[in-house]
Amino acid sequence: MGKEIHCFQKLGSTNQVAFRLAESGAPEGTLVLAEKQTAGRGRLSRKWFSPPQLGIWLSLILRPRIPLAWVPALSLCACLACVRATNRFTDKKPAIKWPNDAYLNGKKFSGVLTELSAELDRVNFVVLGIGINVNHSSREFPGYLRKNATSLRIEAKKRIDRVSFLHKFLEEFESIYEEYKYSGLDKFKLEVSKNSYLLNKKVEVEIGDQKILGKAIDIDDYGALILDTKTGLKTITAGDVSVLPAKPWRL
Structure with missing residues (x-):
């Protein structure tokens, strides 16, 4: 992952740029990064707060040869990679909130947006967008987000090196993705369940x-x-x- 990288100081949305690149033939693993998004979004077109110098805002282009029915599980794979990476930076236990979020201390710190181009019998490409709140302090969140949002910095009580976290996330995601392409969620289902925020509730x-x-x-x-x-x-x-x-x- 990240063998071809497109970095921007400011973008509307990394997913929009990645989607256009994918349509133009960009290879699997292409990474789009932005320091700031002005139109970052999550599921159902909800706005994602993406200020500069505080978070990681990225999109990955994937070209898996998989059944269409397997695509929704990609969001869980990305969340699992985020959980694994987070475990290297804080003792607080992160959790996966189905279908596409990662939580710390009962609050959201990461979200995934999966978009794709597909036909009835095949997937052309998938754009996987991930937003991770890394170094926000509580006061740096807008008032409407403070009740339900958090960051790695808030929960770890220290600043986190964003480059180190990004490297670990990509490493974990690539490891998961290489298995997922051949066996779907099967190998990771138990790990996803063990890290679930919702199960048994x-x-x-x-x-x-x-x-x-x-x-x-x-x-x-x-x-x-x-x-x-x-x-x-x-x-x-x-x-x-x-x-x-x-x-x-x-x-």
């Missing part, structure tokens, strides 16, 4: 206007969340998940 999943209550009990082979609900087991492939307060509650 009562949650609410919002899918459009629908809300589903249940206990998160597993991640399937394709990266979907399995819920135990009043009406039986449900497989959730996408949605916004909230952990419900710990209080007596029956399915």
